[in-house]
Amino acid sequence: MITLKDIDKYYASGFSRTYVLRNINLEVQEGEFISIMGPSGSGKSTLLNIIGMLEEPSSGEYYFLDKPVHKIKEKERTQLHKSFIGFVFQSYHLIDELTVYENIETPLLYQDVKSSDRKAKVADILDKFNIVGKKDLFPTQLSGGQQQLVGIARAVVASPKLILADEPTGNLNSRQGEEIMELFQRLNQEGTTIIQVTHSEKNATYGSRVIDLLDGSVVKA
Numbered sequence: 001m002i003t004l005k006d007i008d009k010y011y012a013s014g015f016s017r018t019y020v021l022r023n024i025n026l027e028v029q030e031g032e033f034i035s036i037m038g039p040s041g042s043g044k045s046t047l048l049n050i051i052g053m054l055e056e057p058s059s060g061e062y063y064f065l066d067k068p069v070h071k072i073k074e075k076e077r078t079q080l081h082k083s084f085i086g087f088v089f090q091s092y093h094l095i096d097e098l099t100v101y102e103n104i105e106t107p108l109l110y111q112d113v114k115s116s117d118r119k120a121k122v123a124d125i126l127d128k129f130n131i132v133g134k135k136d137l138f139p140t141q142l143s144g145g146q147q148q149l150v151g152i153a154r155a156v157v158a159s160p161k162l163i164l165a166d167e168p169t170g171n172l173n174s175r176q177g178e179e180i181m182e183l184f185q186r187l188n189q190e191g192t193t194i195i196q197v198t199h200s201e202k203n204a205t206y207g208s209r210v211i212d213l214l215d216g217s218v219v220k221a
């Protein structure tokens with residue numbers, strides 16, 4: 001599904017370069033559930049953002065479903081992201097002015113799904129996530145755990161092939177964190193590929209492979 005070849009990400013600092021990622025080579029097969037681990041500042045979020053097409057590498061090659069992401073135009077890249085990837089952020093990134101229902105519906109609007117299909121898909125996800133009773137509330141009226149559930153519901157409503165999650169349980173208590181991990185495990189068993197960034201050894205046990213980063217390089221994959 002994913003091939004990264006010699007990916008570097010650096011920023012200019014004076015006359016030199018500061019490397020955030022260096023010489024990353026990685027293959028991810030469809031159906032994997034991967035945890036990216038490593039100390040703070042080791043480049044985990046940057047790697048996830050590159051895989052999610054939210055950031056561009058400075059050099060190297062990135063193939064997603066055999067498409068050369070490093071070569072295609074931004075518009076096509078955005079289309080790839082919208083069609084195949086669901087992104088879960090640590091700080092939820094819900095839209096405060098929209099209800100739970102409307103937040104979950106947004107990716108379907110981007111994909112031009114027709115109204116009756118949108119209704120059916122959102123209803124299905126609300127049901128699956130046990131949040132039917134919350135559909136008309138606004139994000140600020142929910143607990144952190146509930147907001148993250150909505151964030152994940154929004155990420156999966158369009159049935160993405162790949163879920164990327166950056167510290168999805170970072171702001172949750174341990175019970176809520178376990179629920180999210182169990183949910184990811186179920187989605188993975190149903191065929192969704194998952195890559196999460198986590199500091200938690202326990203969260204990593206839900207996955208099938210750990211990628212360890214140190215100072216921008218993969219030390220174990």
Ligand SMILES: Nc1ncnc2c1ncn2[C@@H]1O[C@H](COP(=O)(O)OP(=O)(O)OP(=O)(O)O)[C@@H](O)[C@H]1O
Nearest residue numbers: 011018019020038039040041042043044045046047
């Ligand atoms: N625009 C930028 N200019 C310079 N350096 C940057 C820029 N953006 C990120 N960095 C640096 O890249 C490094 C890696 O950041 P990244 O967020 O990927 O690490 P991380 O492993 O996810 O860290 P954490 O676990 O703390 O979230 C950091 O040292 C950060 O300061």
